[in-house]
Structures are given as C-alpha cells and as structure tokens.
Amino acid sequence: MYSFSLLLPYFGALSDRFNSRNGKRIPFVFLGSLLTCFGLVLLPYATSHKLFWLFNLGLELVLFAMSISRAPAIALVPDLTLKPLRSKANAIINLMGAVGAILTLIALALLVDKSDQPDYTDLFLTVGLILLVSFAILRWKIDEKKMAIPVQNEEEETRGTGEPDKEVNISLFFLLVSIILWFMAYNGITTAFSRYAIAVWEMDVGQVARSLMLATIAAIITYIPSGFLGTKIGRRKAILLGICLFSTTYLLGIILTTFSALVYLSFAIMGVGWAFINVNSLPMIVEMSHVSDVGKYTGMYYTASMAAQFVTPILSGFLMEVLGFGALFPYTLLFSILSLLTMILVRHGDSS
Known part of the structure; x- marks a missing residue:
C-alpha cells in the first residue's frame, strides 16, 4: 500500500x-x-x-x-x-x-x-x-x-509579491519534516495503544475502544472550528497549538501509572490537537505552491504522511519489544516535540 x-x-x-x-x-x-x-x-x-x-x-x-x-x-x-x-x-x-x-x-x-x-x-x-x-x-x-x-x-496577481523561492523551499522542507514527525507520534499511539493499555494499565477492550473513539469524536467535532481558528489566528499558530495539545496526552501517558478518567480526557485533548494540525497543514503546503504545481505539492503532503504511517508501527513495535511497553509514550512525546521544533522554523504558508 x-x-x-x-x-x-x-x-x-x-x-x-x-x-x-x-x-x-x-x-x-x-x-x-x-x-x-x-x-x-x-x-x-x-x-x-x-x-x-x-x-x-x-x-x-x-x-x-x-x-x-x-x-x-x-x-x-x-x-x-x-x-x-x-x-x-x-x-x-x-x-x-x-x-x-x-x-x-x-x-x-x-x-x-x-x-x-x-x-x-x-x-x-x-x-x-x-x-x-x-x-x-x-x-x-x-x-x-x-x-x-x-x-x-x-x-x-500575488505571484510576484512573495518571498524568494529559496526561502519558501526551506519552509516547505521543514513543514514536510514536521508532517512526518507528528504522524510518527500520532500513528505510534493509534497502532500500539491497545497493547500498551491492556498490558500496562490493565484496561479492558471496551475501555481501550472508548479512549480511541473519544479521540476520533473530539477530532470530528473540532474539524470545522479548526478551519475558522486557522483563518483567524493563522495556520502556523493553530498547528503549534495542536502540537502542544496532543503532546499533553503523551506526557500524561508517561506520568500515569494506572488507568483513570484522565485517560479519557487526555485522548479527547489529543483529538482536538490532531484536528488543529490536520486541518491547517495541507493548506500551508498548498500556499507555498503556484497555481501550476498545486497537484505536485498535494502529492508531497500525502507521501510524507503515508511514509510516516508505514515506518512508525515498525519502529515503535521494535522499541517496545526491546525496551518494553513503557517506551511507547516517550517515543511519541519525542517525535511530537521534534515536530514542534521543526514547525517553529516554518516561516511561510500561513493564511493570506
């Protein structure tokens, strides 16, 4: 695939x-x-x-x-x-x-x-x-x-008024790296959380399903507000806020030693943060393109995201085999923080 x-x-x-x-x-x-x-x-x-x-x-x-x-x-x-x-x-x-x-x-x-x-x-x-x-x-x-x-x-009308292509390409590079990193974090959780939750927090299958479902529902509810937020405060700021939100979930995953209601809350927060990121990242990629290469830039976005989704189950699974289940949340937090750092370096592609 x-x-x-x-x-x-x-x-x-x-x-x-x-x-x-x-x-x-x-x-x-x-x-x-x-x-x-x-x-x-x-x-x-x-x-x-x-x-x-x-x-x-x-x-x-x-x-x-x-x-x-x-x-x-x-x-x-x-x-x-x-x-x-x-x-x-x-x-x-x-x-x-x-x-x-x-x-x-x-x-x-x-x-x-x-x-x-x-x-x-x-x-x-x-x-x-x-x-x-x-x-x-x-x-x-x-x-x-x-x-x-x-x-x-x-x-x-606006083509000749932007920054030099070299500077835009630097922002494009860091944005693509950010996309790979936050997908590494997010899909690390969505693919391995059920095993972690059952083995470490002794959650049952229903509790695991409800946690992941809450994240999905929270994201769905937040999709439309995320678009308005990206327009109002800027896509870059909305994405940075989203990274901070879902990093909170990963940090709580490290701190919590047993299952509690905080797990549900943290996954709802993760869903909100994911919506902020997901809704505003593709428009930033497209904003850096010209009318003649929108399709190519769109393809680059999906290649970056799908490449991360291919790598992260293998890498996170390997680390959990070697280091134990406790490696999952530090793994996701690391990639989340790295995506925050690379996203800070993105200077172009924001709302016009």
Whole structure:
C-alpha cells in the first residue's frame, strides 16, 4: 500500500500539466474511480473462487487507481478555493472523510453476514456504486475550468509579491519534516495503544475502544472550528497549538501509572490537537505552491504522511519489544516535540 504513496506527487504533477475540456483534475478522478470500481469487483469474485493471484491483482489495481486520483482530487479543492478560505475548505474535507469512515462501518454491519466465512460481495459492489455516484455528482455540480478562473487570477496577481523561492523551499522542507514527525507520534499511539493499555494499565477492550473513539469524536467535532481558528489566528499558530495539545496526552501517558478518567480526557485533548494540525497543514503546503504545481505539492503532503504511517508501527513495535511497553509514550512525546521544533522554523504558508 505504502509503496503506491510514492506515485502521489507524480500523478499530482501530471495533473498540473494536463489540460482538457473537462479540466485538469477531473479526468484523473474519473480514471481513478473507474479503475477502483473494476478492482472492487475483482476482489469478491477472486475470494469466492479462491483465486489468490486474481485477488492480489484486484488489490494492486485498487491501490494504484487510488494513487491516480487522490492528489488530483484533493488538489481540486485549493484550485477552486480562494487562499484565505483554504483552511475552512480542508476542514470540510476532513469532516467528509470522517463521515465516510462512519458510513463504511455502517455498511460493514448491514451488508456483511456474521458467518465464519462472510461474503463481502454486496459490500464491495455497494462501495463501487457509491464511488461512481459520487463522481457523477462531482461532474454534474463542478465546472472545473470555469470555477478555477477567480483563483487563477488571484494567484497571478500575488505571484510576484512573495518571498524568494529559496526561502519558501526551506519552509516547505521543514513543514514536510514536521508532517512526518507528528504522524510518527500520532500513528505510534493509534497502532500500539491497545497493547500498551491492556498490558500496562490493565484496561479492558471496551475501555481501550472508548479512549480511541473519544479521540476520533473530539477530532470530528473540532474539524470545522479548526478551519475558522486557522483563518483567524493563522495556520502556523493553530498547528503549534495542536502540537502542544496532543503532546499533553503523551506526557500524561508517561506520568500515569494506572488507568483513570484522565485517560479519557487526555485522548479527547489529543483529538482536538490532531484536528488543529490536520486541518491547517495541507493548506500551508498548498500556499507555498503556484497555481501550476498545486497537484505536485498535494502529492508531497500525502507521501510524507503515508511514509510516516508505514515506518512508525515498525519502529515503535521494535522499541517496545526491546525496551518494553513503557517506551511507547516517550517515543511519541519525542517525535511530537521534534515536530514542534521543526514547525517553529516554518516561516511561510500561513493564511493570506
């Protein structure tokens, strides 16, 4: 899965240079959606007929197709959104992603039977149908070429008034490093907390689930306010505040020796901090780009975040094996503090 993340900047940059009567992003979204649907049809067929090679082919096709459409689809938002509004727009993207995850859980409950060998055919076909309907709505409601004109005009007016490209690139470097570091911290917790909590704090499965659920709910509730906060005080300050908040959770994890209600509170704080960071970081990346390379910069953001999500379960798991479960929260706090230090060095990409 994560190897395909390396293709995200490529397809993002390819969409930057693409031009058609339907726009430069929508053709990539269409191709990616179509290939994803085809792969989703192959998966249940291969499973029911026990064709491992076909299942593997279908899975690879789905992941490849998603890499085609992801960066162009997300880049479509800044293409059509004036710069001061991009944090709010990204808040809506994150909220819709959370809604999609909830709908997926509902679909799993309704469409997959509870037998020892459940049939996923209805689930995959439904997801494919939803994907096609979503693209149809997108194509119906969005005239990419027409709606992008005001943003392009704004970009052309301000293009020559910014800092030298070298200084912007330095900020871009430190922001990408920050993204890797805070994803190393956050995903270290989300992937290993259940083992830690059961082994060290003697929590039961329900308490673990409630802790992680509280973090998710807190993030969802905070997505939209995070966009307004980034617009009001600046994206950089909102992100720094978010890092401080979720660092509090990691610090409490070191201090607490047994389970208490503070665990729930700390995970709610982590969710709020994560929303502040997640909503405002992509707009900062895009702010450093020009209208001609928004897709490439969007792909760079997702490559950095997915690379961290690949590395951190392996690294944190190794350290917990060698040093014991007690290494988890110091590990996450270390990467969180490092992300704070590198984020302080970011000087560009804030709200216009």
